[in-house]
Amino acid sequence: MATQTVSMDARARAQDRRVMWREARRNGWAYLFISPFYLLYAVFGIFPVLYGLWLSFHKWDGISPMQWNGAQNYLKLLTDDIWWYTIYNTIWLFFGATVPQLCLALLLAFIINSSYIRGKDFFRAAYFMPIVCSAVAVSLIFGSMFGERYGMLNFALSAVGIPPVDWLGSAAWLKPSIAMVTVWQWTGYSMIIFLAGLQAINLELYEAARVDGARTRDVFWHITMPLLRPVILFQVILSIIGAMQTFDLPVMLAGGTQSSAPGGTDRAGLVAAVLLYWTAFKYTEFGYAAAMSFVLFFLIITFSYTYNRFQGRSPTE
Amino acid sequence: MDDKLNRRGFLRLLAGAGGLAMLAACGQAAAPAEQPAGETPAEAPAEAPAQGDTVVTEITFWWWDGVGQIWADEYAKVNPKVKVNFVNTPFADAHDKLLTSFAAGSGAPDVASLEIGRIGGFTAKGGLADLKAAPFDGGSLEKDMVAYKWTQGSTPDGRLVAMPWDIGPAGVWYRADLFEAAGYPSDPEEVEALIGGAENTWDNFFAFAQEFKEKSGGKTSLFADAGTDIYGAVYRQQGEGYADGTKVLIEEKATRPFALAAQARQQGIDANIPWWGAEWAAGVKDNAFAGMVIACWMQGGLTRDQPQTVGQWRIIRAPEANYNWGGSFVAIPEQSKNKEQAWEFVKWAVASAEGQNVLFKQSGVFPAYKPAWQDPLYDEPVEFFGGQRAYRIWAEIGDNIKAIFRTPNDLQLDDIVGAELTKVLQEGKDPAQAALDAEAEALKRVEGTVG
Numbered sequence: 060m061a062t063q064t065v066s067m068d069a070r071a072r073a074q075d076r077r078v079m080w081r082e083a084r085r086n087g088w089a090y091l092f093i094s095p096f097y098l099l100y101a102v103f104g105i106f107p108v109l110y111g112l113w114l115s116f117h118k119w120d121g122i123s124p125m126q127w128n129g130a131q132n133y134l135k136l137l138t139d140d141i142w143w144y145t146i147y148n149t150i151w152l153f154f155g156a157t158v159p160q161l162c163l164a165l166l167l168a169f170i171i172n173s174s175y176i177r178g179k180d181f182f183r184a185a186y187f188m189p190i191v192c193s194a195v196a197v198s199l200i201f202g203s204m205f206g207e208r209y210g211m212l213n214f215a216l217s218a219v220g221i222p223p224v225d226w227l228g229s230a231a232w233l234k235p236s237i238a239m240v241t242v243w244q245w246t247g248y249s250m251i252i253f254l255a256g257l258q259a260i261n262l263e264l265y266e267a268a269r270v271d272g273a274r275t276r277d278v279f280w281h282i283t284m285p286l287l288r289p290v291i292l293f294q295v296i297l298s299i300i301g302a303m304q305t306f307d308l309p310v311m312l313a314g315g316t317q318s319s320a321p322g323g324t325d326r327a328g329l330v331a332a333v334l335l336y337w338t339a340f341k342y343t344e345f346g347y348a349a350a351m352s353f354v355l356f357f358l359i360i361t362f363s364y365t366y367n368r369f370q371g372r373s374p375t376e
Numbered sequence: 377m378d379d380k381l382n383r384r385g386f387l388r389l390l391a392g393a394g395g396l397a398m399l400a401a402c403g404q405a406a407a408p409a410e411q412p413a414g415e416t417p418a419e420a421p422a423e424a425p426a427q428g429d430t431v432v433t434e435i436t437f438w439w440w441d442g443v444g445q446i447w448a449d450e451y452a453k454v455n456p457k458v459k460v461n462f463v464n465t466p467f468a469d470a471h472d473k474l475l476t477s478f479a480a481g482s483g484a485p486d487v488a489s490l491e492i493g494r495i496g497g498f499t500a501k502g503g504l505a506d507l508k509a510a511p512f513d514g515g516s517l518e519k520d521m522v523a524y525k526w527t528q529g530s531t532p533d534g535r536l537v538a539m540p541w542d543i544g545p546a547g548v549w550y551r552a553d554l555f556e557a558a559g560y561p562s563d564p565e566e567v568e569a570l571i572g573g574a575e576n577t578w579d580n581f582f583a584f585a586q587e588f589k590e591k592s593g594g595k596t597s598l599f600a601d602a603g604t605d606i607y608g609a610v611y612r613q614q615g616e617g618y619a620d621g622t623k624v625l626i627e628e629k630a631t632r633p634f635a636l637a638a639q640a641r642q643q644g645i646d647a648n649i650p651w652w653g654a655e656w657a658a659g660v661k662d663n664a665f666a667g668m669v670i671a672c673w674m675q676g677g678l679t680r681d682q683p684q685t686v687g688q689w690r691i692i693r694a695p696e697a698n699y700n701w702g703g704s705f706v707a708i709p710e711q712s713k714n715k716e717q718a719w720e721f722v723k724w725a726v727a728s729a730e731g732q733n734v735l736f737k738q739s740g741v742f743p744a745y746k747p748a749w750q751d752p753l754y755d756e757p758v759e760f761f762g763g764q765r766a767y768r769i770w771a772e773i774g775d776n777i778k779a780i781f782r783t784p785n786d787l788q789l790d791d792i793v794g795a796e797l798t799k800v801l802q803e804g805k806d807p808a809q810a811a812l813d814a815e816a817e818a819l820k821r822v823e824g825t826v827g
Contacts, residue, residue: 120497120501120784121475121476121478121479121501122475122478122479122501122502122503123501123502141821199654202653202654203653203654203655203658206653206654206655206658207648207649207655208648208649208655208658208659208664209654209655209658209659209662210655225802228650228802229802230798230802230803321790321791321792321794321795322795323798324798324799324802324803325795325798325799325802325803326795337791340471340472340475341787341788341791342785342787342788343475343497343784
């Protein structure tokens with residue numbers, strides 16, 4: 060794409076643009092018919108983003124007039140230890156929850172897709188079920204299962220002689236507990252995406268490999284994985300975005316909005332999106348929260364781009 | 377455009393124009409339908425002729441408890457010219473919604489509700505009408521309201537922007553059945569002599585708690601959680617609020633509550649069950665604790681969720697001092713197009729014995745309006761409290777509470793102190809150091825504060 064544009068001379072480009080505009084003008088009525096989409100997108104998509112960017116250079120409490128603040132919000136954010144701790148928590152949850160969830164989902168999809176499994180529809184539905192539940196309801200139920208004294212989990216542990224664990228109360232166990240619930244809720248969803256990708260792979264390739272005497276492991280690594288790469292890429296990028304913005308499970312499991320437990324013991328369950336929301340609506344520092352959201356946006360882009368590059372240089376290519 | 381207007385083009389134009397007209401028509405039809413959803417229309421005031429020749433004005437009232445419908449229904453009988461549209465705004469986003477409507481310049485209700493924890497953020501800023509200035513006459517109500525509450529609803533320059541509504545007098549609750557089972561008296565006066573009231577200290581309370589737990593063989597504690605029952609009470613006994621204006625008071629006010637909570641946790645006299653969740657509810661059913669230190673508003677939830685305990689609860693004053701936990705205000709946003717009608721409703725609802733008590737009877741929301749307490753209702757035995765005349769005790773506690781400071785930074789200060797409290801209770805951090813660290817954190821984090 061880049062090389063094409065460079066090789067094209069200015070006149071040709073201008074000509075190209077003219078053609079494009081003439082096309083657009085001739086089909087003006089079509090743009091009218093799709094206007095509900097782009098008008099709504101401009102109002103609810105583009106405008107809030109640009110306004111947020113504008114806001115991030117201001118000091119604003121939500122009621123009083125906005126004050127220009129230059130880059131102060133961003134400078135303050137650089138040295139905000141609680142903010143970077145929430146980023147750490149968020150990334151911890153990405154590696155502790157999202158990565159295992161993706162691996163597990165891929166494995167499950169591969170197993171369910173294999174020819175020797177009966178009742179595929181049942182498994183598909185069963186694994187997909189958790190995603191249908193509201194995160195709040197899920198948190199309430201897991202919250203009671205994680206209870207130190209009356210929780211089912213500790214009851215099960217006590218049956219095999221393991222002392223009770225303070226799942227949600229201790230700083231050390233809070234993140235693993237959140238990770239467990241995240242894996243439970245999201246594995247089925249990723250699995251369905253992977254399964255769709257697997258089913259798009261031509262069966263003849265497998266048959267050919269079998270004829271050549273390939274083992275299941277070889278088939279997985281040398282046929283399934285390379286051909287599934289676009290789907291994996293798509294799902295991993297979506298998961299990075301989702302994980303960086305994770306909100307509902309952590310906020311519910313780390314004590315909700317009770318002021319006596321701001322993100323769990325020692326803020327161990329406080330993630331970036333929650334701090335961002337609190338900064339805006341609890342602490343009424345809307346400008347600072349807007350700056351947080353753009354830093355988070357930048358981090359998401361960086362991670363997604365890095366993964367994309369890394370994936371591109373994979374040796375199986 | 378060099379295209380000629382041929383037949384096809386003409387048809388396209390027609391179709392487009394028709395579509396636009398339809399859109400416009402839909403827009404017009406949809407607008408009035410949105411009105412009952414609680415939005416005051418930006419244009420004309422919501423006056424619609426109804427009920428023969430009288431004009432009924434509609435006002436919107438936001439609160440986060442469905443029981444608010446009682447006011448809407450009762451007020452219709454008192455003043456048929458005004459229709460109150462009650463909108464149940466979930467607590468989690470009620471204040472955010474109000475803030476958003478201020479920022480947007482429209483969408484606020486005629487009567488809004490504000491919780492005590494959020495009040496500081498609203499009195500310090502614009503958006504709410506001064507209820508002392510015309511057309512309002514709120515100034516005359518000062519002597520009738522609980523004093524600290526009046527101060528909270530006022531701005532530093534003396535405007536009254538939030539009208540006191542309810543208070544949260546708090547004390548020690550205990551289960552008569554469990555006290556008797558453990559061989560203790562269950563009569564409130566005798567129990568108060570043992571562990572409550574100004575004559576007793578938290579040390580006495582802890583010693584009793586220790587003895588109580590031993591007698592039950594370790595099964596039943598006196599209270600659930602050192603964090604909520606002890607820290608929550610001791611902190612508020614000094615008068616709630618970690619800042620007086622810009623001066624941060626965390627070191628002064630958090631050190632002792634931290635220390636007492638840590639002591640209770642280390643001595644093992646609390647059940648170590650966190651509040652507000654499934655564990656706590658299971659703990660009540662399991663008799664894991666025989667009491668709690670909390671405010672009057674627990675009555676509603678316990679009646680609903682723990683009906684087996686109704687009639688067993690008793691209350692006494694907390695050791696050392698009375699305190700308050702929670703409570704709300706009503707306010708009239710500047711945006712309101714029906715300020716006079718809204719004000720009439722507010723006066724009836726929160727500044728008349730009739731309005732306050734009709735809600736109190738249904739919900740236990742305790743009036744800040746003192747004349748309401750003259751009602752014989754407050755001297756009646758309460759079935760929930762096993763026939764104890766508990767409402768009179770709440771009224772006395774409510775009238776003797778230390779001033780509560782409110783600032784726009786309260787929620788942030790509470791979170792900073794709350795984070796240190798978790799370290800004290802869960803990780804055994806030194807309470808004095810934790811208070812110092814919280815103070816330093818607040819000074820660093822909250823702009824414009826001084827030590």
